[in-house]
Amino acid sequence: MDLQELRDANQKRHVEWAKDADIPLSFRGIELAGEAGEVCNELKKIERTRLGMVGGKVGTQDLQEELADVLVCVDLIAMDLGIDLGEALRAKFNKTSEKYGLATRL
Numbered sequence: 001m002d003l004q005e006l007r008d009a010n011q012k013r014h015v016e017w018a019k020d021a022d023i024p025l026s027f028r029g030i031e032l033a034g035e036a037g038e039v040c041n042e043l044k045k046i047e048r049t050r051l052g053m054v055g056g057k058v059g060t061q062d063l064q065e066e067l068a069d070v071l072v073c074v075d076l077i078a079m080d081l082g083i084d085l086g087e088a089l090r091a092k093f094n095k096t097s098e099k100y101g102l103a104t105r106l
């Protein structure tokens, strides 16, 4: 799956979900923070298992879902601001590689 496929689906679903509502960036930020928190909660449960604690979780299915939710939220913010997320990703990845003298580029 590529980022354009996600963007197309986000644009289509946004119409279904929000109808005519003008979603503010503050809502998008809260949405992203909530999903990032859910990722951290899944990591906590995996770490509980690794540490031999009660309340742990085996497997990564729920973590995978929360990571996917984060990507959806990031794309929604980019969508609202007209940002080409693929190009932003490429530029930032390469900028970081250059900063640290690493050869890998997108």
Ligand SMILES: [Mg+2]
Residues within 6 Å of the ligand: 035, 038, 065, 066, 069
């Ligand atoms: Mg979630």
